[in-house]
Amino acid sequence: MRGVPVRATLGSAVLVGGLLLAGCGHAGRAAEDSPAGGARVTVQDDGFHGTLVQQGQPRPDLTLPTTSGDLFDVGDRPEDEVTLLFFGYTHCPDLCPTTMADLALARDMLTPEVRDRVQVVFVTEDPARDTPEALREWLDRFDPEFTGLIGGNEATAAALRELYLPESEQVADPSAAIIHPHDDGNGGHGGDGHTHGDYGVDHAGTVYAWGPGGRSVVYTGGTTPDQYAEDLTRLATAP
Secondary structure: OOOOOOOOOOOOEEEHHHOEEOOOOOOOOEHHHOOOOOOEEEEEOOOOOOEEEOOOOOOOOOEEEEOOOOEEEOOOOOOOOEEEEEEEOOOOOOHHHHHHHHHHHHHHHOOHHHHOOEEEEEEEOOOOOOOHHHHHHHHHOOOOOOEEEEOOOHHHHHHHHHOOOOOOEEEOOOOOOOOOOOOOOOOOOOOOOOOOOOOEEEOEOOEEEEOHHHOEEEEOOOOOHHHHHHHHHHHOOOO
16 A cells, blocks of 8 residues: 655645555554654645655664665765665565565666666664565565665664654554565575564655755655656756
């Protein structure tokens, strides 16, 4: 299930804190139920397919290990980089694989010059099952250039609050059956040494994008790969 697209005209406001969690567990809960509460931000329609935050939403103060063990600082990236950030987990039955597939297709549509400046960052909120090896294998199915970060801790909870998004929450009895992406087809799970319980993780279904000049765009669902590609090309060009 995807979130509801948000569009706004100049001078209007949307409640970013009111975005729903992705449909990976329960039907979804509003962010007002999370510690982040709700925060209104002014947005404007500047031809983007997502919602351009007029004052700019700063990158979150978030440093996490990558799948290779290096530290990745989301808040400190090269000035000319376009960074996309999404929180999820590999056992997600719908939103996570769909979003990663859409972003992979979007990157393929970009010119080489722009593509080299676009960094897609996926933060797992399920470190118990998403080991670095498992997360890397899953991301490689979409795009080997995607960066995977190991989250699911207080650091990611703080970053979600900073972005006015609901915190992730484990769901014992998800409404949609989860996917076991590393299943070996014989009832096992690839010999990775840990259980793949049937719990789900409710998580924010939002893609944040940052570009040069402090611009930030929020996507809450319904964006197509070609629309992402158009916005990424625009973001890559400083205003």
